[in-house]
Amino acid sequence: MTEPGDDRRMAGFKDFYQFSAPTRVIAGRDLLASTGFEFAKEGAHRVMLVTDAGVRGTGLVDRVADGVRDGGLEVAAVYDAVPQDSDGAAVEAIVALAREHGADSFLAVGGGSVMDSAKVACLVHTHGGRPRDWEGFYGLPRGDDGAGRALELAPLACIPTTAGTGSEVSFVAVIRDREAAVKYQIADFALMPRLAILDPQSTATLPPSLAASTGMDALTHAIEGYVSRDWNPHADACALHALRLIHANLRRAVQTPDDETARGNMLVAAALAIVPTNCGALGVAHALAHPCGAAFGVPHGVANAITLAVAIEFNAAGGADIQERYRDVTELLGLGRPADAGTVLAAHVRELARSLGLPARLSQVGVPESGIPALVAGAMGEACTLVNPRVPSAEELTELYRRAL
């Protein structure tokens, strides 16, 4: 049993954890042509295709649509206007289009915003209501008077065009409420897509800057997940292998975009790195980053790339058990097992971000010092803060933002 005051144990046998990975993942080369063949196995017939204008402009969506038809399915309609940060209006537009054209399933082709929009559209299409009605954790309709299994949504498949968010296998969707200037979360097992297709063709036209920032998002998922107080052995296995893949492939994928092997491995890394998040394991780097996106429009991966290093330094000062976990990470990254693993790892993260051409400070991406109090208020309410190995006070969050500024 956990001893009083010992609710942060970073090793040993846990009192409780749960692991669920119901998404069927297919990964490999030349898979897009078989999208329909694979999605049919998940019960799809008339597919609502969800994407954004940028992805559609690359021609990728047309190839996916051909693949849907080749498998004997129909493309009911295509929605290609998902904005950079998805919002409720886009979700409702997708649902309306799906209903108008009799769609029975959803296929997202895009990055995190596209996939999250498709997830929530699938939810609203299935259970009704408005997107924000479903805000919260584990609140989707269940059988057995609310105590049973979450009721299934319409079939949903994702083809990620960035390697970072991991939304293609995650149980959460983040939607921006533009009026309230907040991002809200909907999280439940039923939101996990039925199918994820990881094919490096889908990231062939990804700009290097986006490959860099989304890759840093995946890195943040893996490191924070591994050093969260909600760590667990199943998630650890995924996080550590994700780190190996990111270490070997991220620079290559950014600096030599035609390296299909590196891009494919980064897709796999992102899908593995999100596994701890699915178990509730994240940390204060994400808690710091989310309000930057909501209030100042800082892209999520860019914000994480900046906040990860200060979060590591803060956590490392929290105890030998936390340092030991960081030591596992530094060893895997070829940095040995130094006594000050947090310092070494933070320096490595900063150098990696610099070498990828990413900004080093929040002030470089439009965050003013005057915004810190509002950012702190946002970070305080993040569930990620509660599962960080050190729970920071408001004063400590203020200091962390100052260091990142």
Next chain:
Amino acid sequence: MPYFSDDQDVYRHLGQLFLDLLEDEELAPKFRTANTVVQYRYRNPDSQITVKLLEAEEGQVDLGRTLLEPEVIMTMDADVAHRFWLGKVNVTVALARGQMKASGPVAKILRLVPLTKPVFPRYKAQLEAAGRSDLANA
């Protein structure tokens, strides 16, 4: 067997805790930074506590029926709520297990979780003072 015998038993103890917290000169302003109205819906026994935590207004606790419009709704067994205030429930685990269900802008309430730690011994002392050592040692 549930810890509380009926809704009045819930209000006598958990309800009293909320009433006391909102009278506390040090804690009440901190809790009001949540700037929301939260409703705790309990099962076994069925009961409901609604708490107004608005920065610009006095706090308010309604035991049972209420005219307040909740923004955040937390649903759980009364036993889970009781054990939470004794410091024996990890909120993130309880959410993940479905022992607590949260709808609405849950972040507004989660930011209060670190503030609740000093309340745990206070709740235990309150139960003992009320002669309910059975509950205090649950």
